Amino acid sequence: MKLPQNQVVRAATKRVVLIVLGVLIAALIIADIDLARDDIDGNTWSELVRLAGDRTIGVPWLFGLVMGHWFHPSDDLKPIVDPPGNALVVLLSTAVITALGLLMSLPMWLAFIAAAPVGAYLWPMSANPDALSELKETRK
Numbered sequence: 001m002k003l004p005q006n007q008v009v010r011a012a013t014k015r016v017v018l019i020v021l022g023v024l025i026a027a028l029i030i031a032d033i034d035l036a037r038d039d040i041d042g043n044t045w046s047e048l049v050r051l052a053g054d055r056t057i058g059v060p061w062l063f064g065l066v067m068g069h070w071f072h073p074s075d076d077l078k079p080i081v082d083p084p085g086n087a088l089v090v091l092l093s094t095a096v097i098t099a100l101g102l103l104m105s106l107p108m109w110l111a112f113i114a115a116a117p118v119g120a121y122l123w124p125m126s127a128n129p130d131a132l133s134e135l136k137e138t139r140k
């Protein structure tokens with residue numbers, strides 16, 4: 001999605017997106033706390049994600065991919081395979097890891113750790129350099 005060019009609209013759009021994300025995260029945390037306090041065991045978001053990760057290694061793999069996508073070592077990192085080939089490699093590696101997880105017991109943490117560099121070097125988030133420097137300026 002491309003942000004509108006007008007600075008005022010861009011700033012308002014960013015603010016709305018951040019507010020929506022904040023409200024969504026707060027709602028998930030509040031729901032998780034409420035679910036933790038009820039009489040039903042294993043029904044919190046955290047417990048369900050953990051259970052899903054135990055059932056299929058694809059879940060921690062996907063979390064690792066997203067972590068690598070967001071938190072890679074350089075702002076100007078480019079994928080080592082040009083698009084759209086990088087998406088194909090990410091999808092294929094996800095399919096292979098998920099299939100391996102069905103055939104053998106793989107630890108969740110290993111899938112998570114292995115996926116982060118894949119997400120970073122095949123699917124790095126390319127941030128707008130202007131938006132990044134703007135953000136860094138506001139943090140000072």
Ligand SMILES: [Ca+2]
Nearest residue numbers: 035036038040
């Ligand atoms: Ca509960």
